[in-house]
Structure formats: structure tokens, C-alpha cells
Amino acid sequence: MHLVAFSHLRWNFVYQRPQHLLSRLALRYRVLFVEEPMKDASEARLEVTTPAPGITVLRPHTPVEAPGFHDDQLAAVLPLLRAYLENQGITDYAAWFYTPMALPLIAELEPRAVIFDCMDELSAFRDAPRQLHQRESALMKRADLVLTGGPSLYAAKRHLNPNVMCLPSAVDAAHYAPRCAAERHDLVREAEELQAGVPGPRLGFFGVIDERLDIGLIAALADAHPAWQIVMVGPVVKIDPASLPQRPNIAWLGQQPYALLPQLVRSWDVCLLPFALNEATRFISPTKTLEYMAAEKPVVSTAVHDVVELYGDLVRIGRDAASFIDACADALDETANEHEARVGRMNERVAMYSWDRTAETIVRAIGDVVRPVPVQAANTALEPVQAIVAQRPAAGGAALAVAKTI
CATH class of the missing domain: 3.40.50.2000 (Glycogen Phosphorylase B;)
Incomplete structure (x- = not known):
């Protein structure tokens, strides 16, 4: 299974929670990290990079002026994402969100689960999009699993979804x-x-x-x-x-x-x-x-x-x-x-807070909420993911090796 992660943060920005978690989850899943679009005068396209094993970064380039996952960007980004998934034969995936603003991008997709890793109260940040409150409310209702980055966020979100977990940031x-x-x-x-x-x-x-x-x-x-x-x-x-x-x-x-x-x-x-x-x-x-x-x-x-x-x-x-x-x-x-x-x-x-253990907890939680494999994806090869795992040391050393290569 793939994780298709939508993020307001770029992979090559400050190395923090998204990189720590997803680089470890890439030991179990293939990760597509979808960044916010960048303004480009040419035709809309996807810039594809592989900054770490199991991680593929998709950076949309569009001629649209609007910042981030603004509504004006969605019409340009969605065809790029759908075409990439189709061309790569990716039909078995879960959607993972760091920003609720990207939620409309899965309206025409069929993820087996929707996960919201709520690491910040983005609506309180400077220059937050005016639609963010509404978009987060919709994501909280749609999500099968909500992860919160600390006790304050957990207290604020735990009544908004039946499956909210408190997973404070950890450490390597x-x-x-x-x-x-x-x-x-x-x-x-x-x-x-x-x-x-x-x-x-x-x-x-x-x-x-x-x-x-x-x-x-x-x-x-x-x-x-x-x-x-x-x-x-x-x-x-x-x-x-x-x-x-x-x-x-x-x-x-x-x-x-x-x-x-x-x-x-x-x-x-x-x-x-x-x-x-x-x-x-x-x-x-x-x-x-x-x-x-x-x-x-x-x-x-x-x-x-x-x-x-x-x-x-x-x-x-x-x-x-x-x-x-x-x-x-x-x-x-x-x-x-x-x-x-x-x-x-x-x-x-x-010693109580390890990114490795946090990732293991998330894998179990995803397993509890993921829906059955679609019929068309049942025969999708799992061998590439198994090969990635086989090439790395076992247990904690594997995740540390991934983090150090980035």
C-alpha cells in the first residue's frame, strides 16, 4: 500500500515531524509526498524526486498565482495527481494529510483510509487561508484516524472525531x-x-x-x-x-x-x-x-x-x-x-519517546482502520516494498539509517 501525503511543508525544509514519521513509515509503505504547488509560467507539470528510500516527492508546477492548495490551484493539481497515480499503476493507497487545504484533491479518488496528522493549529498561524477552519472541520469528519502532536492539540480535537490519538513528537x-x-x-x-x-x-x-x-x-x-x-x-x-x-x-x-x-x-x-x-x-x-x-x-x-x-x-x-x-x-x-x-x-x-516506536504505533493504527483492498488492486505487486525492507538492518537501526541519509 502507498501513503499519499499532502503537506504544506516542503520535504527539503526544516527536518521535523513529517520527515521523521514518513521516512520510518516508508519501511512499511511506499510514500508519495505531495507538496504545495509552485508558480511556473510553463504548462502544469509534476517535478518528481526521490530524496530517501521509499519516499517520492511530487512537487506540482502550475501557472496559477494563488498560493498553497488554494481552490484556484486544485483544477491544475488534480489532473497531475490522477495521471501520476494511473501511470504508476497505483490503486492501493491511503491519504495522509498535514494540511486540510488539500482535502478536495481526494474527492474523486478512492483511498483505503484517510489519516490526519494534526501537528499544529494551522488556522492560528500568520497568513492562514480563510477557508482553513471549514476545510479542517470537513477533514475531521472524513478522517478514519486523527493523530495529534501533543496534549494541547489532543484536548482540542478529541471530541471532533471518534478515533483521535495523542502522539507527541519524539526524538532520534x-x-x-x-x-x-x-x-x-x-x-x-x-x-x-x-x-x-x-x-x-x-x-x-x-x-x-x-x-x-x-x-x-x-x-x-x-x-x-x-x-x-x-x-x-x-x-x-x-x-x-x-x-x-x-x-x-x-x-x-x-x-x-x-x-x-x-x-x-x-x-x-x-x-x-x-x-x-x-x-x-x-x-x-x-x-x-x-x-x-x-x-x-x-x-x-x-x-x-x-x-x-x-x-x-x-x-x-x-x-x-x-x-x-x-x-x-x-x-x-x-x-x-x-x-x-x-x-x-x-x-x-x-528513552520514553522514540520515532521508531511512534511509527510502529501508527502502522498498527492504520491497520485497524484501513478498508479492504479494492479488487483492481488485489494483484498489485508487494515485492518492491519487501525488497526495500530487506536491504536495511532490522528494527531501530533501519529507521536511524534512513534519517541519516537525508
């Missing part, structure tokens, strides 16, 4: 483990060169830099302690780069490869979650919390609900600028005994 612990990071000497050198002009102590953040971050807090942190170096790693989207605070002790390093993040974090003294508390962050459950913990770093966060609920006993919480800055100072003053105790507790918590 081995990827971030200090010992593993230190063994990649080429990446260690690259990280050192990138941060060569940044002395210590270093307080760092990686992730998307958008309206969800408290830019004022970052400026206040830099101003309160000019000797502290604030390292910000990630692409700037939906906000004016000119609005970012410029200080001698703030380094904006842009988007960096997922493979390099452990080596960057390795030299940080404190990891930051400087999120604003607004509608856009009301339901977030940041993946990077566990990633910071897997890197064995002290973490300081604002009072994001899911961070407090899931990790409040391990993460220092600042409820205003002053207490956030104080929490950073406290983290920097950590003693050797405090460090050892904290790392032990963090490692225990990290």
Missing part, C-alpha cells in the same frame, strides 16, 4: 547523543567553522524563526548579559528579517542541515525555547525539546503549555523576560553534580 536520540556527535569529525569541523566567531558562553536555538518566537525576549536576553552569545539557527519565514534584533552578541546562522545540528548544539552551554505566548503557540509541542535533552543540554523555555506539561520537571521555565533570563543564568551556573543528575533524568525521559 542516537542522532543527538554527544558521543555520536563527536564521532563525526567532518561535521564537528564544519560546526566549529560556522561558529568560529562566536565565543562562549553560547545560548542557542534551532528551528523555524517566525511569528511564534518572542523576538523581544531574544533582544532582552542579549542586552541583559552582553558577554552571553545568542546563537539562532533556522530559516526566517513570514516575518521581516529586518525586524530581527541585531546585537554584537546575537549570531543569526540561517537554516542548517539536520545532519549538522548535533555538532552545533554540542558546543552550546544552554538550549533555548524562546517562544512567544500567543494564539500561534497555544497548541505547539516543540520537537526540539527532546532533541535538546538528547544532546544532554540544560533547557530554558517560556511557559508553552505542552513543554510545561510534558517536561516541566526537567526544563527551566521562564514566565516573563526577567525569570527567563534568571533561568538561563541558573543553567549556566549548574554544578557538576547537578549536571550529572539532570542528564540522568533527561536520558530516562528521552
